[in-house]
Amino acid sequence: MVQNPSNEVRRQLLEGSKTIAVVGLSNKPDRTSYMVSAAMQNAGYRIIPVNPVIAGETVLGEKVLASLSEIVEQVDIVNVFRRSEDILPVAEETRKMKHKPKVFWMQQGISNDEAAKLVGEDGIEVVNDLCIKVDHALLRIGK
Numbered sequence: 001m002v003q004n005p006s007n008e009v010r011r012q013l014l015e016g017s018k019t020i021a022v023v024g025l026s027n028k029p030d031r032t033s034y035m036v037s038a039a040m041q042n043a044g045y046r047i048i049p050v051n052p053v054i055a056g057e058t059v060l061g062e063k064v065l066a067s068l069s070e071i072v073e074q075v076d077i078v079n080v081f082r083r084s085e086d087i088l089p090v091a092e093e094t095r096k097m098k099h100k101p102k103v104f105w106m107q108q109g110i111s112n113d114e115a116a117k118l119v120g121e122d123g124i125e126v127v128n129d130l131c132i133k134v135d136h137a138l139l140r141i142g143k
Contacts, residue, residue, distance in 0.1 A: 024050070027057055067093060068094060069093060078094050079107065091112070111128050
C-alpha cells in the first residue's frame with residue numbers, strides 16, 4: 001500500500017502549486033470530478049482538463065485536451081479521476097510529460113501501487129486515495 005506524504009508535506013505541495021491537470025474531468029456539473037475541479041479553480045488554481053472523450057470541448061472555461069502529452073506548460077499536480085485499474089497508463093503518460101509534475105494525486109477511492117511506484121521512481125510525490133479538495137480544506141491552504 002502506498003504511504004501518503006505527511007500532512008505538512010501535502011500542505012507544502014498544495015501551497016507551492018499553481019496548475020492542476022485533471023485526468024478524467026467530466027463536463028457534467030453533478031460529477032465529483034467537475035465539483036472538485038471547480039472548487040480548486042475557485043481556490044486559485046489553474047485547471048487543465050484532460051479527457052479524450054470530450055477533447056476540444058470547454059469545461060470550467062478551459063479547453064479539454066485528449067492526453068497529458070498535449071500539455072506544453074508546467075503542471076504542478078496531475079490529479080486523477082479514473083478507476084484504480086485504469087491508472088497505470090496515466091502514470092506512464094505522466095512520466096513522459098515535457099515538464100515533470102511535483103505530484104501524482106489519485107483521488108479518494110483510487111489506488112494503484114504499481115502506478116505509484118512507477119511515478120515515484122521519477123521523483124514525483126504520490127498521493128493515494130485522498131480528495132484534493134478535502135485535503136485543501138483540512139490543511140487550511142491559504143489561511
